Amino acid sequence: MTDSTEYTPPKIWTWEKGNGGRFANINRPIAGPTHEKVLPIGQHPLQLYSLATPNGVKVTVMLEELLALGIKDAEYDAYPIRISDGDQFSSGFVEVNPNSKIPALMDRSTTPPTRVFESGSILLYLAEKFGAFLPKDHAKRTECMNWLFWQMGSAPYLGGGFGHFYAYAPVKIQYCIDRFAMETKRQLDVLDRHLADKTFMTGDEYTIADIAIWAWYGQLVLGRQYNAAEFLQVESYTHVMRWAKLIDARPAVLRGRKVNKVIGDLDMQLHERHDASDFDTKTQDKLQAAKPA
Numbered sequence: 001m002t003d004s005t006e007y008t009p010p011k012i013w014t015w016e017k018g019n020g021g022r023f024a025n026i027n028r029p030i031a032g033p034t035h036e037k038v039l040p041i042g043q044h045p046l047q048l049y050s051l052a053t054p055n056g057v058k059v060t061v062m063l064e065e066l067l068a069l070g071i072k073d074a075e076y077d078a079y080p081i082r083i084s085d086g087d088q089f090s091s092g093f094v095e096v097n098p099n100s101k102i103p104a105l106m107d108r109s110t111t112p113p114t115r116v117f118e119s120g121s122i123l124l125y126l127a128e129k130f131g132a133f134l135p136k137d138h139a140k141r142t143e144c145m146n147w148l149f150w151q152m153g154s155a156p157y158l159g160g161g162f163g164h165f166y167a168y169a170p171v172k173i174q175y176c177i178d179r180f181a182m183e184t185k186r187q188l189d190v191l192d193r194h195l196a197d198k199t200f201m202t203g204d205e206y207t208i209a210d211i212a213i214w215a216w217y218g219q220l221v222l223g224r225q226y227n228a229a230e231f232l233q234v235e236s237y238t239h240v241m242r243w244a245k246l247i248d249a250r251p252a253v254l255r256g257r258k259v260n261k262v263i264g265d266l267d268m269q270l271h272e273r274h275d276a277s278d279f280d281t282k283t284q285d286k287l288q289a290a291k292p293a
Helices: 054-068 091-096 119-130 138-168 174-197 208-221 238-248 251-258 284-290
Strands: 046-050 076-080 104-107 114-117
Touching: 046 054, 054 119, 054 138, 054 208, 054 251, 091 104, 091 114, 104 119, 114 119, 119 138, 119 208, 138 174, 138 208, 174 208, 174 238, 208 238, 238 251
Parallel strands: 046 076
Antiparallel strands: 046 104, 104 114
16 A cells, blocks of 8 residues: 555556555455365254344344244344455355355255345345235335335445545545545435335335345444444434434344444354344353353
């Protein structure tokens, strides 16, 4: 990385392994596995391989919401994929998601098993499979899809753009931070204007669009993303804040936030999830307390 304020790209780009900030050790310009490792398989048809990042939280919240509706077939096993360690480049994970990104889901209730990757695709797959959190009315379903795909297209500006340059880049570059802060605030304004007269993204009905958008933007305004709440003046987006708090209070959302979480408060960390009782016995605070003195 050059310290110069000006950079002239070479005729041919070459990869500098140490150039990339916090995640430089796992970033690379090629796909495919780096090592052989078979993924574990639990007792339920739905097998989730993920981490409690915003994209991962989308899916665990969705699964917990389905279970809260009494849909027993939505029971699942969730295994952590520690992306900082490169777990996403194992041969087993690449078979489920050739793009090596979490979350990835295997549905073993089908023959052959169905792989589902990309968080938006997983949300839609589960909504259609179980007939929940997706409007049945065609116009409302279309509006739900509008906002689901808005989130999928917009979040890279928030995470890969603003989040990277504000929180993770090895140097603070004003142009990059200003560029992506401006776009993040524009997106928050889009949401704030839309939610001014609506309870949820499609009106009165809580849908996968809310789950997807809340995982990124709801957690941002609640102060859980990049320590940037003050910098972005998130309190000024009053309608987004009201909506974010409403969703945050749902019990299934709290459970979903815990699954595959491996950092932070111990009571919020449930590394693996195989049964609903795991929340009562296997969060890291409870496991620590159960250790012999």
